[in-house]
Amino acid sequence: MSVDELPGRFGQYGGRFVPEALIGALNELEAAHISAQGDSAFLAELARLHRTYTGRPSIITEVPRFGEYAGGARIILKREDLNHTGSHKINNVLGQALLTKRMGKKRIIAETGAGQHGVAAATAASLLGLECVVYMGQEDTRRQSLNVARMKLLGAQVIPVVSGSQTLKDAINEAMRDWVTNVADTHYLLGTVAGPHPFPTMVRDFQKIIGIEAREQVLELTGKLPDAVLACIGGGSNAIGIFHAFIPDSKVRLIGFEAGGDGVETGRHAATITGGSPGVLHGTRSYVLQDENGQTIESHSISAGLDYPGVGPEHAYLHDIGRAEYRAINDDQAMNAFSLLCKTEGIIPAIESAHALAGAMIVGNELGPDATLLVNLSGRGDKDVQTAAQYFGIPL
Amino acid sequence: MSTPLEDLFVKVRTENRAALIAYIPAGFPSKDGCAKVIQTLVASGVDAIEIGFPYSDPVMDGPTIQEAAEISLKAGTSATDVFAALKVASDAGVASVIMTYWNPIERYGVENFAAAVASHGGSGVITPDLPIEESAPWLSSASRNAINPIFVVAPSTSDARLAQVSAKTGGFVYAASVMGVTGSRSDVSINAHELVSRLRVVTSLPVCVGLGVSTREQAKEVAGYADGIIVGSAFIRLLLNAKSEESGLIAISALAKDLANGVREGR
Missing domain, CATH: 3.40.50.1100 (Rossmann fold)
Incomplete structure (x- = not known):
């Protein structure tokens, strides 16, 4: 392992199984995360938000x-x-939203099931002046209509996903399709410790x-x-x-x-x-x-x-x-x-x-x-x- | 020993044209219908068939192929049906490959999957979500079973990486013409042409262009610089829109003939 790479695997697990179109963006994200973790100004800004915004x-x-x-x-x-x-979702969202700005990207996309991660992502986007699109299974938009309204009040666009089972896994599929298409100016703000490397490590570092x-x-x-x-x-x-x-x-x-x-x-x-x-x-x-x-x-x-x-x-x-x-x-x-x-x-x-x-x-x-x-x-x-x-x- | 796919590119180079490759998901529009579609496409001038392994979470595919995959999965399509479709294509006398997301291969067993492709007359497998960093076990099995491991590259792939990916690829390099998912597009040329030109610098392998090609004009244009064109969503859309299976076959036959002319007009 060289100094500018994070370990991408946990034993036989982890790794990166994605279309070639996303490899560049994942490398860019990994590099941005490593440099931010070593940048006292970035860490101080995140700590300030934790203290004065989240309530940590x-x-x-x-x-x-x-x-x-x-x-x-x-x-x-x-x-x-x-x-x-x-919820705890805000810890990760603030970290990744700051990284989005650091990478010079202007748009975030997120998936959400219950709406908690979507609300947190919409909140961070509002705070930091980013465009925000949230993918949510149509079935979930019906079950969680209050959170759909919250995201809209916060200025996010909520796109109901009608493919597959119309729930969280399909929302992730649709977010990945958006990312493959718009990767040049868009960061995929994934909400959990899954997905391709470096997401499992990066989200853990923020949580x-x-x-x-x-x-x-x-x-x-x-x-x-x-x-x-x-x-x-x-x-x-x-x-x-x-x-x-x-x-x-x-x-x-x-x-x-x-x-x-x-x-x-x-x-x-x-x-x-x-x-x-x-x-x-x-x-x-x-x-x-x-x-x-x-x-x-x-x-x-x-x-x-x-x-x-x-x-x-x-x-x-x-x-x-x-x-x-x-x-x-x-x-x-x-x-x-x-x-x-x-x-x-x-x-x-x-x-x-x-x-x-x-x-x-x-x-x-x-x-x-x-x-x-x-x-x-x-x-x-x-x-x-x-x-x-x-x-x-x-x-x- | 060369695969039928490798032989095809030798042939089209001597004929100074591009190859026409058609994609169809196994089990679509139905189990029996899929075999008829393959035979119709081959009879209408398609040079190679790509059998799609329908998957529950197709993140690289647009709405058309998603819809076809859902229809196929609802009908209970399994790995057995995928290999049966592969055999229909190879028995029809054309080069045949499978295109699949990685998890079905891992679930089937990497070595078993490669062996089954070979035993059903297949030439190789296209793996759109398997980066070269994760490919070591697959490359060993593909090599042992003498099939082509076909990787996909994108307009965002760097020159250095194009060389690395091409070095691990067999048969042809799959150039995704645009940043995005599968589906017909009005314009495929600028990104695709540039990507193919960059590939020519780093590899002598044939290069085929996929994503977005749907008309004779586009086929002609891409055939001017690529070794093959891959058409999927345009055929599937015709089958989805057809009032009957019979009228669907007539429609895809007409398009295949049109595209077959297109790939001969580009140079």
Whole structure:
């Protein structure tokens, strides 16, 4: 590896499976990211935005009443839900939007499922004066019409995608088609740690602040490292963000919770590592939900943000080497945890994050009251009120 | 031993013309219909057939090929059908290749896929989303099975990289005429001509131009500087618009004859 290249692979995973037309842009992006990470002015500007715009560092909150349902374990939440725009997505978006300006590009495109990444991208584009186009599956624009309106209010153009299953994976396909066509003046602001190199590494670099902050905060609060760090996993950006600082701490268990949908055994799920197999999707080799011909199988989850048939390649690697564990949480378990956090702690979590909370209830019961669990509360649940009301039968 | 595809380019060079290559997804417009389409195209003057492996996430394809792939996948097209279509083309007496995104090859098994291409009479495989950096296992298998690994280059590819990609390519270099996805376009010439000229400096391999070619005039123009033209979406559009399978075959036959004239008029 030369000094001007990042490692493009995580064991057998990662890499770059894209049309030749994008190779130049990916090389340019890799070079821009490396130079920005070594530029104190860039890092200072990003830190200033974190402090004065996003509201970082995000706090940690201990939740003892919720902990009673987790075997009495000590549960500490990292409050990414309190960030501006309501989730961890803003960390990555601000970093990439600054890089877009650094590369002299004027237009960003983004994909979105639930709308959280789209809203964050539209926000950053507004803040930094960039044109913004968001691709969203037509089915998702119907399910998440409030977020479509938010993006439009922020000045973004939202393009409904009518191909394929009309959900997140098809929105990514359409964004990649736009990028191939307009790569000279456009940056593809990918929202998670998937896609071709350098996206998995670059997005992780912008998200790892979560774990760096949380590790210090937990040490200060408890005087020791947690027994386990827990996060939900769709593409895996919030999980890698909180895991990364703990990877060298070999005694700290890292546990990711995938969306089990109706149950992995039913085939209607989005648990890519638990129920998938190695393959290539959207430019990277990782675990994929696929059939015997290599066709992608549609995923299912009550949580639009986890409803993706792929997963970041670094997670595939951490799984295979045994450094992180991955388990599935089904829709009902997640909604039970969602409801409990609302009623015991006065915090409405995103349904995505509720998968990690359900995981904490299981792991807490396994480890007992002496355990300390750090859980990434990756987003807030305002966007999910309608889904949750329907689920619990609350008339609207 | 040379592949039928390599033999084709020797032949068209002696005839001082360009080759006409047609793309059709396996299983489209139907399993049986695909075989009829291939036979009709060959009977109408097409020199080589590219069988598309329909894929669930075709990021390089525009709406026309996406629609055809969806129809094919809904009908349950599998790798077996792709190889069967390949055999129909090679049995019809023309050079045949597969064009596929990478994951179906990886899923089938890299070595098994290359062996199946060879055993069905295929000359090679076009891999539009496999950069040379990821290609080592594929190149070994292609070499062992004596088939051509065909890579795609773009107008944005640097001269240095054109040389690197060409060095790993067999059969012909696929020059994508425009920055973008597949589909008919009114203008293909400026980027394509420049890209082919840049390729001539770094490789002696034949160069074929794809993406956007749909008319006799365009075929004639591109044949003036390239060794082959690749037409896909224009045929597929005719088949999608046809009122019956029969009228679709008549329409693609007429276009193929037109294009076959075009590739002979360019020089």
